[in-house]
Amino acid sequence: MATIKKRLAKDGKPRYTAEIRLKGYERQTATFQRLTDAKKWIQDTESAIRNGKHFKTTQAKKHTFADAIDRYLSDVLPVKFTSKEQRNRRPILAWWRDELGAHVMADLESPLFAQARDKLLKKTNKSGKPFSADSIKKYFGVIQNVLKYSVNEWHWLEVSPLRDRRVEMPELPAGRVRFLDDQERERLTAACKESANPLLYPAFILALSTGMRQGELMNLYWKAPANPPTETAWGVVHLDQTAIVLHSTKNGERRRVPLVGVALQTVRELSKVRRLDTALVFPSADPDCPDKPIELKKAWATALKRADVIDFRWHDIRHTTASYLAMNGASLAEIAEILGHKTLQMVRRYSHLSDSHVSNVLASMNAKILGSGH
Incomplete structure (x- = not known):
């Protein structure tokens, strides 16, 4: 009526x-x-x-943004994220609660979040340096997740005030792309092979071949553990499938990583001399801590010095893999799938390396439909 x-x-x-x-x-x-x-x-x-x-507007008027953040902290964070990610998100959620928590959900509009962005631009980190564009993006990424649950799960909002990118984010830097050239790769491979630590070489080869993150690599098992780690991603080697299956990865999805060539041969050799007191592929050298991953920092630093490779971190092995893929004709979508990125944004930094491949594709298409020309 x-x-x-x-x-x-x-x-x-x-x-x-x-x-x-x-x-x-x-x-x-x-x-x-x-x-x-x-x-x-x-x-x-x-x-x-x-x-x-x-949409029941009374819900938006009944609850404050602090209520939404508190519910997210109690119902979502402990269930959806690792302990490490929970620790990363809690101070961010606390900042948003202090900043906008007093507002009822019905009053949340994009100008409020634009003002919050401007405050973040003036905020400093623990080192006293201004917040980077990447840090601001993380703050907004976390609160967008809270708003998503407010709309889809709890029905406290009809639409998110951050939908359709209504609040402009500061430009992100292009990102570091440091990869090994052919000579550096050869020298570093040899230095890792000659290392006093017998696990450095197989770890390096596996990282270079697959582009796996260090946390994923250091938490590899020969069989699924009874108590898998909660702080990071972990995976299981399946030699019968010539693949590694990564569980609980950084983006929250399982990922299958093929084992091919030298990497497959290296893992097979490693399986023949594996320790019996642990299921870890790269266990600690300490016999009292067999279920703790090995620490390669010292051996890695020594190998870099011997190979005369400067300004190169372990994570740059991942960039090296992606760069080689781009230079060998892999599309950005293929690189993203191999590295485990949900979007293409993180792999666009490698797009310039595949320019020649794109040119070859265009040349091939033009030759086919228009002829070689004269």
Whole structure:
């Protein structure tokens, strides 16, 4: 049942208050300056209610943003994220709670988040340096997740105030791309092979061949452990499938990593001399801590020095893999799939390395449909 009541406002002009009462639903009201608008609102709202698409505005007025953050902290964070990621997100959520927590959900609009962005631009980190664009992106990424649950799961919001990129983010830097040239790769491979630590070479070969993250590599098992790590991703080697299956990765999805060539041969050789007191592929050298991953920092630093490779971190092996893939014709989508990125944004830094491949593809297409030319 719907009714419309007319009254005169203080300015002497008419106002039309529309009211909808449907059994099993909360009373809905709205006021308009024109009768036609009131009638249209009734028609649209009744249709939305019957189709189950009407948003209950009372929820948005009943809960504050602090309520949403608290619910996220108690219901979502412990279930969806590792202990390490929980520690990373808690101070970010605390900042948002202090900044916008007092606002009711119905009052959350993009200008409030734009003001918050400007405050973050003036914020400093523990070193006293201004917040980077990447840090600001992380703050917004976390709070966008809270807003997503507020819309989709709890129905405390109809739409997110951050939808459609309504708040402009600062430009992110292009990102570091340091990869080994052919001579550096040969020298470093030889230095790792000659290392006093027998696990450095197979770890290096596996990292270079697959592009796996260090945390994924150091938490590899020959068989699934009874108590897998919660702080980082972990995986299991399946030699019968010539692959590694990574569980609980950084982006939250399982990933299958093929083992081919020298990497496959290296893992097979490693399996023949594996320790029996642990299921880890790269266990600690300490006999009292067999289930702790090995520490390669000292052996890695020594190998870099012997190979005369400067300004190169372990994580740059991953960049090296991606760069080689790009230079050998892999598409950005293929690189993203191999590295375990959900979007292409993180792999666009390698796009310039595949320019020649793109040129060859275009040349091939043109030759086929237009002829070689004269």
